[in-house]
Amino acid sequence: MTRELDGKIAFVTGSGRGLGRMMAQKLAEAGADIVLHDLSWEATAKYGEAANLGEVVETFRQMGVRAMGVTGNIGDKDAVARMKAEIEQELGEVEILVNCAGGDIGAAGGKPNPNNALDISLEDIQTLTNNNLIGTMLVTQAFVPPMVRAGRGSVINIASAAAHLGCSPEVVYSTLKAAVVHYTRCLAKELYEQGVRINAVSPGPTKTARFQATRVVDPAKMDSGARSFNRYAEPEEIGDAVAFLASPRAKFINGQVLRVDGGLTLFPG
Numbered sequence: 089m090t091r092e093l094d095g096k097i098a099f100v101t102g103s104g105r106g107l108g109r110m111m112a113q114k115l116a117e118a119g120a121d122i123v124l125h126d127l128s129w130e131a132t133a134k135y136g137e138a139a140n141l142g143e144v145v146e147t148f149r150q151m152g153v154r155a156m157g158v159t160g161n162i163g164d165k166d167a168v169a170r171m172k173a174e175i176e177q178e179l180g181e182v183e184i185l186v187n188c189a190g191g192d193i194g195a196a197g198g199k200p201n202p203n204n205a206l207d208i209s210l211e212d213i214q215t216l217t218n219n220n221l222i223g224t225m226l227v228t229q230a231f232v233p234p235m236v237r238a239g240r241g242s243v244i245n246i247a248s249a250a251a252h253l254g255c256s257p258e259v260v261y262s263t264l265k266a267a268v269v270h271y272t273r274c275l276a277k278e279l280y281e282q283g284v285r286i287n288a289v290s291p292g293p294t295k296t297a298r299f300q301a302t303r304v305v306d307p308a309k310m311d312s313g314a315r316s317f318n319r320y321a322e323p324e325e326i327g328d329a330v331a332f333l334a335s336p337r338a339k340f341i342n343g344q345v346l347r348v349d350g351g352l353t354l355f356p357g
């Protein structure tokens with residue numbers, strides 16, 4: 089049986105764990121070959137989700153798709169160039185790019201503290217900017233030109249519900265995610281006639297291992313079977329949105345932001 093992403097190569101940054109891994113899984117279930125990525129081979133183990141990136145790659149191979157792993161800091165241009173060369177040598181040119189790596193993780197490896205506008209340290213501002221905005225831009229600059237040459241491709245940038253609301257704390261993170269949303273629109277404008285679609289997904293708070301390890305979780309919002317939409321998302325609910333935007337079913341959807349948050353950020357426009 090032919091699946092809708094058979095023969096396509098998808099690169100999901102930050103897919104060694106958390107939401108990125110689930111997005112990669114959904115793309116693989118649709119038939120795509122997958123490039124798994126993380127900061128290091130061990131980063132997948134930080135919240136207990138896998139021993140290392142190699143173990144994650146193996147689970148994808150067992151799904152019957154081609155899969156490989158690459159590691160490196162997305163905010164480091166040389167590392168991005170090296171990863172691109174490794175991918176093209178082993179699998180070929182990427183046709184689906186999901187810029188997922190990021191998060192509200194500061195220089196010391198946890199949430200910045202303080203994390204408000206007036207007190208957050210310059211070091212944390214720079215780390216957050218590197219992880220959430222510069223990295224997305226560098227990976228895009230490296231991987232989108234071959235898509236333009238081929239006249240086809242799909243990029244999905246992962247923003248956040250926090251991009252659409254005034255937030256404090258998490259001020260810098262929210263600001264950077266808002267920038268990711270606007271970058272999505274500007275890039276879609278730049279490539280409007282080139283056959284490459286650029287969209288964003290803004291997840292609401294989602295039950296990843298990191299999410300649960302780095303904050304006080306509200307037990308009332310944990311039940312995904314609840315009737316109420318005032319709950320945390322399941323990673324699968326975000327992964328399904330990404331797989332849809334990557335698919336031919338979304339072939340005329342371009343420059344859009346899909347907010348997958350149960351209605352948390354309701355506003356017109």
Ligand SMILES: NC(=O)c1ccc[n+]([C@@H]2O[C@H](COP(=O)([O-])OP(=O)(O)OC[C@H]3O[C@@H](n4cnc5c(N)ncnc54)[C@H](O)[C@@H]3O)[C@@H](O)[C@H]2O)c1
Binds near residue numbers: 102107192292
């Ligand atoms: N979980 C949520 O509630 C939620 C909500 C909205 C948006 N998001 C966004 O979804 C994405 C994934 O979040 P998650 O909850 O799965 O977190 P996570 O920490 O489990 O996953 C993030 C991944 O990105 C990698 N990463 C971060 N900075 C990197 C860098 N500079 N270079 C290479 N890799 C880097 C991490 O190592 C990790 O694998 C993030 O962009 C986050 O901001 C998450």
